[in-house]
Amino acid sequence: MTRSRFLGLGYLAPYIVGLVIFTMIPFVGSFYLSFTDYNLMDAPRWTGLKNYIELFTSDRTFRKSLSVTLIYVFTTVPLKLAFALFIAYILNYKLRFINVFRTAFYVPSILGGSIAIAVLWRYIFASEGLVNMVLVSLGIEPVNWFGDPTNALLTISLLRCWQFGSAMVIFLAALQSVDKSLYEAAEIDGASKFTSFVFITIPLITPVIFFNLIMQMVQAFQEFNGPYIITQGGPLKSTYLLPLYIYDEAFRRFDMGYASAIAWVLFIIIMALTLVAFWSSKKWVYYAGDKRS
Amino acid sequence: MTDISHVTGLDALSQSQAANARQIRNARLSMALRYIVLVVVGIVMLYPLIWLIGASFKTNAEIFGNPGFVPANPTTEGYAKGWETSTPYTFGRFFLNSFLIIVPKVIGTAISCTMVAYGFARFDFPFKKLLFGSVIAILLLPNVVTRIPQYLLFRDLGWLDSFLPLWVPSAFAGDAFFVFMLVQFLRAIPGDMEEAARVDGANSWQTLVFIVVPMLAPALISVCLFQFMWTMNDFLGPLIYISSVDKYPVSLALKLSIDTTEAFEWNRILAMSVLTITPALIVFFMAQKYFIEGISAGGVKG
Structure with a gap:
């Protein structure tokens, strides 16, 4: 190899410039802003820990928003992943039309982020909407979806679970790569389907479970479109997720310093959970060829 | 016995x-x-x-009365009236805006991410590990934490209410996911052809354009399709940066039509919702193979 050691860096130039300008500087900048009072008109004024103290001592909206966000993430993500894995497991069989089903289940993931789907959700969960019409025709009491705090959060949650397709496709690819002879060996030893699933399949696909868990968690913490369009954070702020609160503080009230402080709290929560996942993964994620296992 | x-x-x-x-x-x-x-x-x-x-083909009275699919009295009124909108522009204008955002963004993404992935997959250079680590870090970094300073940056550049804040970060390989996906794909391709081209006197840039890009084509198609889809669906970006109605993309226009359409005119909104998802659906069904492969290869958001 005679070429310069720096040639590769040349190809990376756009990335490095972008990294510095659009990620690193804003990252540091938002940390700085979180210690200031900045309303876009006057220069940022240093206020020390004031924003953070206010958040954790007197801001009841923040407390509500934080707890709603945690509830949302910790219910939605496991539900979505369990469902995606369940469907992938069913699909991972010599079935006809497997591609048809896979495509059909993937369609919601393609459209899910669209505002049009959030609009659709407003209509189907309306008091006389599709869901209640179906419930009534089955002889079940119609549900007040948007009027009740728990139900309202559930509709937002369901919107995300509905987009289980991309997680499912990843699970399916992992399931298909599991060595079939392991199952045959287990069957000879008298293991049931369920036992093989729990003790062979799950351990072998832990890397993919881990990957899906992190990605889904990071995204769920940043959910915006659903609550913004479907419930506007209501009723009683029961769907007022932190990204909504940050948006309101920053772009409606133009309180950039305070909004940055909320963003940093959200960031630290996501970071901490990601680190916990990475740290704990040494104990539960299995990598083929790893001597420890 | x-x-x-x-x-x-x-x-x-x-x-x-x-x-x-x-x-x-x-x-x-x-x-x-x-x-x-x-x-x-x-x-x-x-x-x-x-x-x-x-x-979307039902009358307004029927939308909340009929759980079935088939309209009792089919009407295209929702489409006709919805297309007009309550603004001086038709929905055609908003579709045009969406495509004006999407096309440069997709082109910028494809070119910059290909270059960067080629650099990572085929060269050795100082700080390579650190820089690749930063790709993973960006992949996991919640956008929410950089959004406000980015907004201030674009304000100071005078880019607010233009498409530049939506185009430019992508043209600098800002979508780490695509870089990651292309690097994974390139690493799986042996470098023999490129080595042969180099022996024949091609420089690294010619090798990239004439040898690597054709081999990368399937992955590049996935990149373009995902970027098309995500940009079409993007709502928060335009919500923050675009303020004039004449520059609204479809996602903002649909939100505007919810806010401004008179109550009881539901079929207009549903009709425009159908139109909003149609491009994504068409592209998906024409090229679903690339989506599923792209996802299985890199693992994705969504």
């Missing part, structure tokens, strides 16, 4: 036959159960979309 052993032998045979029959029956039952679950889940998942299409 022989008789007995003969009898037990037969017995064992018929037992194993029975076991076989049971196994086949179980297998059939399990197969049937799988199909039932899949079909039921499929219907529950897709019916809202099917209903949406039917409902």
